[in-house]
Amino acid sequence: MGNSNSSRTYQECYDRMKLATVRRSQEKHAQQFDLFLSYKNVNSSSKTSVNTQCSKDPLANEFGLEFKEIYLLPKSFQSQSRRPTQAQARPECPFLIDFDTFLKVTRGSPNFDSLVNNSSLKKGDYLLHEDEEEEMMLTLIHSNFKQEIFYFDIVEELIRTETILNSLNKSEDRHLAVLVNPISGKQRGRGYYKDILAPTLNITGIKYDHYETDSETYIEEWVNQFSDKPFPYTDIILIGGDGLFSQLINSVLNNPACKHLIKTPIGLLPAGSQNAVCCDLKGKDVFQACRNIVRRPTVQTDIMKVQFANSDTPIYATVILWGLLGDVVKNAEKLRKLFKSARYAVSAAKIFLTSWKMKTYKCNVQFKSDFEINSDFNARKHLDEEDGKNDVGLNISSSIQTESTEATEGSEIGENPWNDHPDSDFSFLGMVTHECRSSLNKKERFMPTSRFNDGSISLATLTKCGKVKLLKFLSKFSNAKHLEFDKFNGMEVSEVQISPDTKSWFNIDGEIYENDQANVKLLPSFLTMIGGIHDS
Numbered sequence: 001m002g003n004s005n006s007s008r009t010y011q012e013c014y015d016r017m018k019l020a021t022v023r024r025s026q027e028k029h030a031q032q033f034d035l036f037l038s039y040k041n042v043n044s045s046s047k048t049s050v051n052t053q054c055s056k057d058p059l060a061n062e063f064g065l066e067f068k069e070i071y072l073l074p075k076s077f078q079s080q081s082r083r084p085t086q087a088q089a090r091p092e093c094p095f096l097i098d099f100d101t102f103l104k105v106t107r108g109s110p111n112f113d114s115l116v117n118n119s120s121l122k123k124g125d126y127l128l129h130e131d132e133e134e135e136m137m138l139t140l141i142h143s144n145f146k147q148e149i150f151y152f153d154i155v156e157e158l159i160r161t162e163t164i165l166n167s168l169n170k171s172e173d174r175h176l177a178v179l180v181n182p183i184s185g186k187q188r189g190r191g192y193y194k195d196i197l198a199p200t201l202n203i204t205g206i207k208y209d210h211y212e213t214d215s216e217t218y219i220e221e222w223v224n225q226f227s228d229k230p231f232p233y234t235d236i237i238l239i240g241g242d243g244l245f246s247q248l249i250n251s252v253l254n255n256p257a258c259k260h261l262i263k264t265p266i267g268l269l270p271a272g273s274q275n276a277v278c279c280d281l282k283g284k285d286v287f288q289a290c291r292n293i294v295r296r297p298t299v300q301t302d303i304m305k306v307q308f309a310n311s312d313t314p315i316y317a318t319v320i321l322w323g324l325l326g327d328v329v330k331n332a333e334k335l336r337k338l339f340k341s342a343r344y345a346v347s348a349a350k351i352f353l354t355s356w357k358m359k360t361y362k363c364n365v366q367f368k369s370d371f372e373i374n375s376d377f378n379a380r381k382h383l384d385e386e387d388g389k390n391d392v393g394l395n396i397s398s399s400i401q402t403e404s405t406e407a408t409e410g411s412e413i414g415e416n417p418w419n420d421h422p423d424s425d426f427s428f429l430g431m432v433t434h435e436c437r438s439s440l441n442k443k444e445r446f447m448p449t450s451r452f453n454d455g456s457i458s459l460a461t462l463t464k465c466g467k468v469k470l471l472k473f474l475s476k477f478s479n480a481k482h483l484e485f486d487k488f489n490g491m492e493v494s495e496v497q498i499s500p501d502t503k504s505w506f507n508i509d510g511e512i513y514e515n516d517q518a519n520v521k522l523l524p525s526f527l528t529m530i531g532g533i534h535d536s
């Protein structure tokens with residue numbers, strides 16, 4: 001996060017442009033500063049090495065530049081349009097912010113009282129106090145609504161600064177549907193809407209309509225009203241948790257008359273208990289999520305289609321858990337009222353403390369894979385055969401024994417064959433299309449290697465564990481070190497067939513489903529989500 005801390009200096013690895021000479025006070029003889037904007041030229045290949053070092057979101061504006069920092073330097077400081085030579089020390093900046101934390105510049109200072117929760121204002125109405133209209137000043141607004149005022153002497157510089165700084169905000173022609181779940185997580189959704197998103201949209205001039213869910217079926221009914229009608233919104237913004245997101249995509253995809261809505265970019269504000277989808281789209285911080293909504297970087301994301309044997313209706317999902325984790329979520333629902341977002345931890349503790357022995361979840365798993373793991377596994381299998389090794393329970397990549405002849409019999413030539421998973425006794429199994437960062441614990445992530453746009457399902461399993469092993473696993477898990485845990489296995493697959501032998505529950509994006517045979521298939525690059533993908 002950037003700040004305007006005076007002790008910071010700008011990053012040298014970027015080019016910069018001078019926007020204007022400004023004062024920080026209305027006083028005509030006040031000290032003058034040069035206002036700079038640094039940038040990465042995304043069209044320029046010659047700067048690759050420098051750019052890789054400092055790279056951030058691949059978010060370029062109409063100038064083909066990715067803006068990085070906004071800062072002031074005293075006017076007297078050297079030749080201002082170039083970088084300082086090595087011999088020259090970089091001066092401290094009296095004002096410096098990451099471009100990431102910048103929201104908008106406005107003429108004059110915004111009247112914030114009129115910004116809150118007022119979607120009927122006309123664009124521009126709310127920006128000026130009447131007596132400020134002629135002032136040669138711009139107010140730079142941070143995404144947390146902090147303001148910095150700069151005074152200009154030259155009108156062209158003022159206009160240039162305003163145009164360039166606002167060039168990333170794509171507000172024209174956008175009309176957002178904002179849906180708020182007031183009971184998500186710690187019930188902060190309403191506050192996030194009223195105090196953060198609505199003022200941000202008002203400042204940036206983005207049009208929106210506000211809806212609040214009043215029942216479990218609200219989203220489905222809301223979607224159904226657009227059956228066979230043109231959809232009037234350019235974006236759908238959800239203020240809630242993973243469950244709300246799941247409800248939206250399922251309501252859209254399971255109504256053939258509404259499938260056209262799925263092309264609409266979906267943005268999220270994290271108000272739920274887990275917010276794994278939002279966290280993995282660089283939206284863990286509510287202000288960052290808001291900036292994403294304003295600037296609108298998008299990611300084509302993978303999802304899964306789950307077909308249960310006893311149901312005609314498929315479920316579309318990004319996270320599927322079965323076994324212990326299914327049971328934890330099932331029991332957590334009973335605790336929602338009392339423990340709110342702590343209900344998952346309470347439910348897990350209850351299962352752990354009240355069972356004498358951890359339950360083993362028996363399940364037959366087959367998978368198809370387009371990925372390297374197949375050749376790794378075949379090569380390794382060959383080596384293992386040569387070595388006379390045949391350990392079941394080691395990492396999957398080193399221990400899968402045979403491809404299922406039964407399953408391959410029906411395969412067409414060229415189609416990937418079914419492989420048998422070597423394990424059938426689990427503590428849990430999970431399938432995810434993203435890493436599943438936790439909004440509660442900084443390090444925790446279910447599948448650290450998985451990304452929304454990697455074109456694969458990550459199949460993760462924990463072979464059956466006793467209580468002591470499970471505690472060891474959990475301690476590694478909370479530091480995202482569980483990939484090295486001997487009973488935890490992860491692999492990239494494109495389709496999975498699950499046949500449970502133990503009574504349990506499926507936890508699909510936080511919702512609970514009955515135990516049943518399930519087929520899980522990858523739908524690559526299926527949704528357009530607003531946000532970015534984490535590098536590591």
Ligand SMILES: Nc1ncnc2c1ncn2[C@@H]1O[C@H](COP(=O)(O)OP(=O)(O)OP(=O)(O)O)[C@@H](O)[C@H]1O
Pocket residue numbers: 181182183184185186213214215216217218239240241242243244245247271272273274275276509510
């Ligand atoms: N007004 C409402 N009253 C009762 N239930 C609601 C209402 N609005 C939405 N719901 C239901 O609440 C469920 C959970 O919502 P959501 O995902 O937003 O929050 P959460 O469960 O706290 O967060 P997470 O899914 O991240 O754990 C959804 O399945 C939705 O059907």
